[in-house]
Amino acid sequence: MTLPYFIAIPLFTAFLIPLVSRRKGTPAVVLSLAATAALLGLSIQAFLRSPGQTFVYRMSGWKLPVGINLVQDAFSAFMLCMVSLIALTSLVYSVKYIRHLGQDWRYYALFMILVTGMNGVLLTGDIFNLFVFMEISLLAALALVAFGGRAQEFEASFKYAVTASVSASLILIGIAVVYSSTSSLALATVAESLSRKNPLLVLWVGGLFMAGFGVKTAAMPFHAWLPDAHSSAPAPISAMLSGVLIKTLGVYVLVRIFYNVMGAPPLFLHIFLVLGAVSILAGVLLAVGQWDIKRLLAYHSISQIGYILLAVGLNTTLGLVGAVYHMINHAVFKSLLFYNAGALETALGTRDLRKMGNVTKLLPVTSASSMIASLAISGIPPFNGFFSKLVIIIAAVQARQPVYAVVAVVGSLLTLASFTKVQRYGLRGERPVEKLVGRVDWGMKAAMIALAVLCLATSLLILPGIREATLDPVVKVIMDKTQYALTILGK
Amino acid sequence: MTDGKPGMTLIIKTVNRIIIWMIFLYGAYIVLHGHLSPGGGFGGGVVLALGLLSVLLARGREDTLKWLNLGALRKTEYSSTLLFLILGLVGAAASGAFFANFLSKGRLFHLLSSGLILPLNVLIGIKVGLSLFLVVLTLAEFDLEKGADE
Amino acid sequence: MTLYALCFALFLVGLYGILTKRDLIKIILSSGIMGYACNLMLVLFGYRHGGMYPILEKGREGAAMVDPLPQALVLTSIVIELGVTALLAALAIRLFQKYKTYDITKIRRLSG
Numbered sequence: 073m074t075l076p077y078f079i080a081i082p083l084f085t086a087f088l089i090p091l092v093s094r095r096k097g098t099p100a101v102v103l104s105l106a107a108t109a110a111l112l113g114l115s116i117q118a119f120l121r122s123p124g125q126t127f128v129y130r131m132s133g134w135k136l137p138v139g140i141n142l143v144q145d146a147f148s149a150f151m152l153c154m155v156s157l158i159a160l161t162s163l164v165y166s167v168k169y170i171r172h173l174g175q176d177w178r179y180y181a182l183f184m185i186l187v188t189g190m191n192g193v194l195l196t197g198d199i200f201n202l203f204v205f206m207e208i209s210l211l212a213a214l215a216l217v218a219f220g221g222r223a224q225e226f227e228a229s230f231k232y233a234v235t236a237s238v239s240a241s242l243i244l245i246g247i248a249v250v251y252s253s254t255s256s257l258a259l260a261t262v263a264e265s266l267s268r269k270n271p272l273l274v275l276w277v278g279g280l281f282m283a284g285f286g287v288k289t290a291a292m293p294f295h296a297w298l299p300d301a302h303s304s305a306p307a308p309i310s311a312m313l314s315g316v317l318i319k320t321l322g323v324y325v326l327v328r329i330f331y332n333v334m335g336a337p338p339l340f341l342h343i344f345l346v347l348g349a350v351s352i353l354a355g356v357l358l359a360v361g362q363w364d365i366k367r368l369l370a371y372h373s374i375s376q377i378g379y380i381l382l383a384v385g386l387n388t389t390l391g392l393v394g395a396v397y398h399m400i401n402h403a404v405f406k407s408l409l410f411y412n413a414g415a416l417e418t419a420l421g422t423r424d425l426r427k428m429g430n431v432t433k434l435l436p437v438t439s440a441s442s443m444i445a446s447l448a449i450s451g452i453p454p455f456n457g458f459f460s461k462l463v464i465i466i467a468a469v470q471a472r473q474p475v476y477a478v479v480a481v482v483g484s485l486l487t488l489a490s491f492t493k494v495q496r497y498g499l500r501g502e503r504p505v506e507k508l509v510g511r512v513d514w515g516m517k518a519a520m521i522a523l524a525v526l527c528l529a530t531s532l533l534i535l536p537g538i539r540e541a542t543l544d545p546v547v548k549v550i551m552d553k554t555q556y557a558l559t560i561l562g563k
Numbered sequence: 564m565t566d567g568k569p570g571m572t573l574i575i576k577t578v579n580r581i582i583i584w585m586i587f588l589y590g591a592y593i594v595l596h597g598h599l600s601p602g603g604g605f606g607g608g609v610v611l612a613l614g615l616l617s618v619l620l621a622r623g624r625e626d627t628l629k630w631l632n633l634g635a636l637r638k639t640e641y642s643s644t645l646l647f648l649i650l651g652l653v654g655a656a657a658s659g660a661f662f663a664n665f666l667s668k669g670r671l672f673h674l675l676s677s678g679l680i681l682p683l684n685v686l687i688g689i690k691v692g693l694s695l696f697l698v699v700l701t702l703a704e705f706d707l708e709k710g711a712d713e
Numbered sequence: 714m715t716l717y718a719l720c721f722a723l724f725l726v727g728l729y730g731i732l733t734k735r736d737l738i739k740i741i742l743s744s745g746i747m748g749y750a751c752n753l754m755l756v757l758f759g760y761r762h763g764g765m766y767p768i769l770e771k772g773r774e775g776a777a778m779v780d781p782l783p784q785a786l787v788l789t790s791i792v793i794e795l796g797v798t799a800l801l802a803a804l805a806i807r808l809f810q811k812y813k814t815y816d817i818t819k820i821r822r823l824s825g
């Protein structure tokens with residue numbers, strides 16, 4: 073069975089890299105690219121084989137009440153593909169980008185540990201195992217955020233670390249309460265026992281998990297660490313953090329816990345709706361006034377996560393289709409936007425929009441892909457953002473929550489406004505830029521072109537035939553709610 | 564520390580040189596008996612790290628770096644993690660599940676019993692001990708005065 | 714019951730420290746205290762009345778034991794928090810190098 077290889081391959085690479093590297097980073101680069109490409113191949117294969125089925129792998133051969141399981145169903149496979157895809161493009165981008173920061177091989181080793189942590193969170197069927205893998209990816213992310221060595225990066229990393237340790241303590245208390253009432257840690261047995269327990273207990277546990285994992289999702293009251301951390305990190309790491317980390321550690325875990333384990337209690341889903349709506353508006357309003365391009369993109373991440381949370385809170389099939397679709401779309405276009413910001417910073421030496429000018433002639437690939445990404449995030453057809461936001465708005469109207477549909481539309485209009493600002497000042501400013509400070513070389517260009525093509529290609533996922541093959545099995549797993557637990561217990 | 568020379572006084576250095584081998588013995592005992600009594604990899608590893616740290620405190624940074632071979636310590640640390648993973652994969656090859664217990668289980672309460680747990684405990688003890696020591700050594704190398712470069 | 718209340722009080726002490734203290738080192742120590750409170754709570758949940766330590770020894774097979782699983786969880790949790798604390802300490806040193814102070818009200822170059 074191939075499930076442990078998703079965790080074993082990046083972990084092996086992460087600890088092989090320091091053994092084989094000297095001053096130059098070349099073996100590190102080759103090893104990590106090979107490992108990530110292998111992961112992408114494995115995850116696509118896992119997603120395509122029998123999409124409706126759930127695969128369970130018992131670690132060390134121990135059976136369920138005693139052992140730790142690895143579970144792969146359609147939702148996990150989908151997220152695995154997303155993680156490997158963004159990781160591969162991020163690695164291709166960072167081949168030359170990291171060169172000027174020195175000490176190459178440590179970056180690649182930390183990157184592989186981050187991928188290990190995320191794959192572990194996606195595949196595990198045991199709640200404490202999820203906590204352990206979450207902390208592993210948190211440690212790697214903290215070190216990567218502070219990688220550049222400038223003052224702001226340390227400050228951002230410290231804030232992220234303290235906030236994350238508070239949330240980890242809350243999650244640990246939640247795990248303690250779950251264990252003491254159900255005497256089991258595996259998600260499947262917890263799901264089965266929680267349905268028979270006191271609803272006050274479910275409320276208490278749900279509240280703790282929502283607070284703890286809500287910090288990881290950077291939903292509105294818990295968002296304070298995100299603008300600093302995502303704007304100070306190097307560009308490929310910002311893409312990984314914004315594109316996949318807040319989704320695997322945040323949205324995926326919240327959906328698993330509140331849909332599959334607790335069976336979608338209406339109170340919590342209503343809280344998701346409210347938090348999502350607040351995040352959309354507050355994120356985009358805070359973003360419009362920013363002049364630092366990466367901070368603006370970080371605030372937009374909060375806003376787009378708000379869209380996903382709003383769709384999750386609707387408790388309808390169409391809403392979940394919108395949420396899952398928006399997850400992959402956001403991963404694609406937000407990573408592309410961060411790559412563009414990194415390319416602009418390398419080429420012009422500054423992140424301030426007021427200091428940039430017209431670079432369309434000097435940086436054609438960057439300008440074109442930036443235009444594509446801005447159109448995608450603002451929700452302009454035929455790019456992918458339009459389709460996923462449309463699905464979310466229609467789902468909100470169908471679920472008789474018209475206020476939230478209006479909020480989604482308003483958020484989209486304000487997103488368009490702020491990206492018009494980015495395009496006008498950042499790329500098509502008034503004075504043409506004469507010369508560049510640094511070069512945008514082939515690795516960065518390749519990653520940007522690949523993601524720009526994907527922005528168009530993922531629009532195809534809404535077509536009925538393709539949607540049944542890819543998105544519908546994912547949504548079915550989530551909407552089946554506690555059927556997930558019965559399937560695993562039966563194996 | 565005192566009178567300009569690095570490290571601590573002569574009495575402490577001499578006593579330390581004798582005691583650290585007892586500390587290492589105690590740490591090894593905790594690691595090896597992990598399946599019979601409390602402790603195991605983590606606890607024994609912390610004791611080993613503290614033994615090495617006592618060398619760092621007693622002798623000062625430069626003398627410790629001369630006494631140890633830092634590159635060899637780092638390579639031991641990385642290879643112990645790789646060996647841990649390889650043992651898991653061998654378990655997968657031998658009896659179908661990752662980290663399956665494929666060595667003989669021996670007799671109850673003996674040292675060489677319970678299969679795979681003993682080698683895994685030893686590897687974790689080495690890894691935890693060396694990691695903690697290297698982390699504190701790296702932290703000790705920071706000079707608080709320098710470096711306001713942006 | 715009072716044990717759980719005291720444990721919760723310890724957690725609140727740690728949380729108070731993180732929220733109100735201005736010194737970086739005190740924040741790190743407070744997050745450590747919060748972690749200890751969580752670990753203590755986990756171990757307390759494993760107590761069984763009349764149980765002894767959960768180790769199988771000659772002549773003691775079949776005695777009533779406390780639950781060993783939370784103890785394993787706490788071991789793992791301690792090691793994870795050790796890693797995070799080490800990282801926080803390294804960050805605190807580097808922050809002192811850059812900003813020349815441990816006071817968080819002065820370490821505010823990122824704002825807005």
